[in-house]
Amino acid sequence: MNDVTGDAPILEAIGIRKSFGPLEVLKGIDLSLGRGEVVALIGPSGSGKSTFIRCLNMLETPTGGTLRFRQKPIGKDFRDRGDTVGIGTLRRHVGMVFQHFNLFPHMTALENVVEGPITVARKPRREAEEHARDLLAQVGLSEKCDTYPAHLSGGQKQRVAIARALAMEPEVLLLDEVTSALDPELVGEVLNVIRRLADAGMTMAIVTHEMAFAADVARRVLFFDQGTVAEEGTPETIIAHPTSERLRGFLARFHQ
Numbered sequence: 001m002n003d004v005t006g007d008a009p010i011l012e013a014i015g016i017r018k019s020f021g022p023l024e025v026l027k028g029i030d031l032s033l034g035r036g037e038v039v040a041l042i043g044p045s046g047s048g049k050s051t052f053i054r055c056l057n058m059l060e061t062p063t064g065g066t067l068r069f070r071q072k073p074i075g076k077d078f079r080d081r082g083d084t085v086g087i088g089t090l091r092r093h094v095g096m097v098f099q100h101f102n103l104f105p106h107m108t109a110l111e112n113v114v115e116g117p118i119t120v121a122r123k124p125r126r127e128a129e130e131h132a133r134d135l136l137a138q139v140g141l142s143e144k145c146d147t148y149p150a151h152l153s154g155g156q157k158q159r160v161a162i163a164r165a166l167a168m169e170p171e172v173l174l175l176d177e178v179t180s181a182l183d184p185e186l187v188g189e190v191l192n193v194i195r196r197l198a199d200a201g202m203t204m205a206i207v208t209h210e211m212a213f214a215a216d217v218a219r220r221v222l223f224f225d226q227g228t229v230a231e232e233g234t235p236e237t238i239i240a241h242p243t244s245e246r247l248r249g250f251l252a253r254f255h256q
Helices: 049-055 087-093 109-119 125-138 154-166 184-199 211-217 235-240 245-252
Strands: 011-020 023-033 038-042 064-069 094-097 172-176 203-207 220-225 228-233
Touching: 011 049, 023 049, 023 064, 023 203, 023 228, 038 049, 038 211, 038 235, 049 172, 049 203, 064 087, 087 094, 094 154, 109 125, 109 154, 125 154, 154 184, 184 203, 184 211, 211 235, 220 235, 220 245, 228 235, 228 245
Parallel strands: 038 203, 038 220, 094 172, 172 203
Antiparallel strands: 011 023, 011 064, 220 228
C-alpha cells in the first residue's frame, strides 16, 4: 500500500477536536506527517499531547475534524469501505508504543513480538519468529527472547514493546511518552533505540519530555498548550531559542 508519492503527507490531521463530556481537550489540531519525518510533541501535562497521538490511530475517536492516511479519509468502521480507510488498516500501518509497555505478562519477549504478525498479519510462525529474533537483536535483547516481562527491567520491557510495534512493519510509529515510566538510568537505552530508528528513516510522532532528545531527532516540534498547538517550528526555533513567555516558562524547568 505504499502509494504516497512526492511530498504528499502519509498521515494528516485536520482540525482535530476531542471532548470528554463538557471538557474540550483538543481544540482543532493540525498535523501533516511526511514519509521519513520525525515530529516531537511537547508541552505541559494535560495539554492534550497524549490524547492527540491516540487520536492518530483511533484509539480515541475524535469529536471533530478529519484524519487522512495516504491522502484517504479514515472512517469509523474497522474495515475499508470505498475510498475510506478502515481503522483496522490504519492500525496495521500506524504502530503505537505506550508509556506503560502493555506487554502480555504470560508471554515471553519473543512471544509478545510474534503475536501480532501471526494473529493479525497471518504470517507463518517460523517467518514471524525469525523476524522477531532479528528485531529483538536490533534493540539489544537477543539474550532475552525466552524471558517473561516480570523478569525484565523497565527499559528492557519498553524495548520489547518497540520491537513488537516494529514487527508489524508499520509505515508510521507513534510513541507516547515512552520513557516517562522509566528510572532515569534506563531512559538512555530506550532513546538510543528510537534515535537509530530515526536515522534509518522511520516516520515518527513522539510525545516526549526529553527536550535534548527532541531537539536532536525531530525535524519539527509542536508545543501544545491547553488543547491547542501554541507554537510550531524547527527544534532550533522552538527549543533552542524560544520567543514566547509561555514557551520559555515551560522549557525553563528542563534547563535547571
